[in-house]
Amino acid sequence: MSRPFARLKLGYYPLPLEEACNVRSLLVASGHSCAIDPCAGDGTAVLEISKETDARVAAIEIDADRAAACVRKGITTVHGSAFECKVQSESCSLLYLNPPYDTELGTHNNHRMELVFLEHCYRWIRTEGVLVFVIPVNALNSCARLLASQFDRINVFRLEHPDCVRFHQIVFFGTRKKSHARGEPQGADALLHAGYRPSSLPPLNKDVAERYIIPPSPTATIHYTGFPLDQIEDAIERSVAMQNARGVLVRKQQKMSGRPVTPLHKGHVGLLACSGMLNGLFGEGDDRHIAHWRTVKHVDEFNEEGEEVGETIIRRRERFSHELTLAFENGRILELKETKENVVDS
Numbered sequence: 001m002s003r004p005f006a007r008l009k010l011g012y013y014p015l016p017l018e019e020a021c022n023v024r025s026l027l028v029a030s031g032h033s034c035a036i037d038p039c040a041g042d043g044t045a046v047l048e049i050s051k052e053t054d055a056r057v058a059a060i061e062i063d064a065d066r067a068a069a070c071v072r073k074g075i076t077t078v079h080g081s082a083f084e085c086k087v088q089s090e091s092c093s094l095l096y097l098n099p100p101y102d103t104e105l106g107t108h109n110n111h112r113m114e115l116v117f118l119e120h121c122y123r124w125i126r127t128e129g130v131l132v133f134v135i136p137v138n139a140l141n142s143c144a145r146l147l148a149s150q151f152d153r154i155n156v157f158r159l160e161h162p163d164c165v166r167f168h169q170i171v172f173f174g175t176r177k178k179s180h181a182r183g184e185p186q187g188a189d190a191l192l193h194a195g196y197r198p199s200s201l202p203p204l205n206k207d208v209a210e211r212y213i214i215p216p217s218p219t220a221t222i223h224y225t226g227f228p229l230d231q232i233e234d235a236i237e238r239s240v241a242m243q244n245a246r247g248v249l250v251r252k253q254q255k256m257s258g259r260p261v262t263p264l265h266k267g268h269v270g271l272l273a274c275s276g277m278l279n280g281l282f283g284e285g286d287d288r289h290i291a292h293w294r295t296v297k298h299v300d301e302f303n304e305e306g307e308e309v310g311e312t313i314i315r316r317r318e319r320f321s322h323e324l325t326l327a328f329e330n331g332r333i334l335e336l337k338e339t340k341e342n343v344v345d346s
Helices: 003-008 017-024 044-049 064-072 113-124 137-150 162-166 188-196 229-238 240-249 266-274 340-345
Strands: 027-029 033-037 055-061 076-079 085-087 092-097 125-136 151-158 169-176 212-214 222-224 280-282 289-305 312-328 333-336
Touching: 017 044, 033 044, 044 055, 044 092, 055 064, 055 092, 064 076, 076 222, 092 113, 113 125, 113 137, 125 137, 125 212, 137 151, 137 169, 137 188, 151 188, 229 240, 266 289
Parallel strands: 027 212, 033 055, 033 092, 055 076, 092 125
Antiparallel strands: 085 222, 125 169, 151 169, 280 289, 289 312, 312 333
């Protein structure tokens, strides 16, 4: 998927349910625990992963519709950015992180978003807690040193679902090191090698024998320090600034209705059509279409000889013409408008 379309969906690449089941098969619960998903989407993946772990799930999601879907599924959800959320260090036992697949937008020194999210969230995991990190394989190299310095019992698997193959997704498993062992990036070279040769990674399936025990932990609290996005969006529509700008930015739709006093002739119909009063839906079957007229201003430029020898006077003349656009149900677009050839001929 091209980058503009990926950004329109906020870099959202949800983990397929089949792969979430495979992830869950590697996790073993040891008591009541807390799981956090900083990029929850609609919550389907984190619920499936934590289904048999007796974990209390908390989530963060920036998209309003997906955050509402998490709430409907019974997940304690914060609607906002993960970077505006504070969680006590070493407070959760399981962190499921499937961040946006993109790069920072800045003037210089931009990092992969996967690394930025990892740097912000990994401190939430308690000692011997489990990180499940779903990323594209090309992002593994940028995260390798941080992962190796903070986690041990590292395993990386290929995901074989068609959607995961399409986006080159892999999953990283690791447990948080004890405090005295953190900082030394042992195993970073192996992660770098895996990033360059993803075909060497084993697939994630039910035959994997590795198991990760989720240690018990109390419920973690997510403190949101940002602005309430929904309330701000609603308030913008009622703001004085929006009311003043709407008249300039948004074209007011003209509506006219009623029966004419006398029957309309062709000239009358033409005037109404060109003015946009007859825009609408017309036709049946394959000929069903939307018609839209608009008025366009043109500036003609022509030269005249001046009174003095070699003097040229440039004159400009403004005029208006009408354009018609037809949009058919099958996606065909027709335009009736003035072209340069028509102007020259006239």
